[in-house]
Amino acid sequence: MAALSFPFSSIQAPLLRAGKWSCSQIPRTRMNLKPLGLSQIGILAPIRRGFSSPRALADEEAAAKAAAAVAETGAPTIFDKIIKKEIPATIVYEDAKVLAFRDINPQAPVHILLIPKIRDGLTQLSKAEPRHAEILGHMLYTAKVVAEGEGISEGYRIVINNGPSACQSVYHLHLHIIGGRQMKWPAG
Numbered sequence: 001m002a003a004l005s006f007p008f009s010s011i012q013a014p015l016l017r018a019g020k021w022s023c024s025q026i027p028r029t030r031m032n033l034k035p036l037g038l039s040q041i042g043i044l045a046p047i048r049r050g051f052s053s054p055r056a057l058a059d060e061e062a063a064a065k066a067a068a069a070v071a072e073t074g075a076p077t078i079f080d081k082i083i084k085k086e087i088p089a090t091i092v093y094e095d096a097k098v099l100a101f102r103d104i105n106p107q108a109p110v111h112i113l114l115i116p117k118i119r120d121g122l123t124q125l126s127k128a129e130p131r132h133a134e135i136l137g138h139m140l141y142t143a144k145v146v147a148e149g150e151g152i153s154e155g156y157r158i159v160i161n162n163g164p165s166a167c168q169s170v171y172h173l174h175l176h177i178i179g180g181r182q183m184k185w186p187a188g
């Protein structure tokens, strides 16, 4: 395996703040040359997000479709490993129900993922049932608390990618909390 990584804060954040790069132009800073299994699709997708070429976008869509194909098998995702602390993550908030940690491929100076600790069928938002209303509300409220903790209360974006058309790559419901720079609209 060959790995090359640079801290986001030293290279990407200043350029994003200065408006030199858009989200889709953030250069790839991690390479993993080992063959990857399906459970690692969550790592594949962000690698591909570093490019905005039609080929890269097609690859990202293909990875999202591959992830969707195994979404309902009940197989653990990369997030289960983070919850169990089997792989490292930079955790910024935790309570009995949810966990928030920094995205491995940040699209802005602040990019945090917020997940329920128990998936309970919530592979994606469209699987939500009435019993999930409490955890969904708790996640949204906690996103506000996390944003405050990050000092971005004056402006941030909450994103849920739902399904392959939205390029969801990890089938464990998660909110993206994104901020620390000027956002553009409409989103891509």
Ligand code: AMP
Residues within 6 Å of the ligand: 042, 043, 045, 046, 078, 089, 102, 103, 104, 105, 106, 113, 160, 161, 167, 168, 169, 170, 171
């Ligand atoms: P989505 O495409 O909406 O399913 O988002 C999945 C997110 O998980 C992407 O933004 C990835 O960068 C992120 N991700 C994947 N693996 C990890 C990891 N090990 N640690 C932190 N974030 C991750």
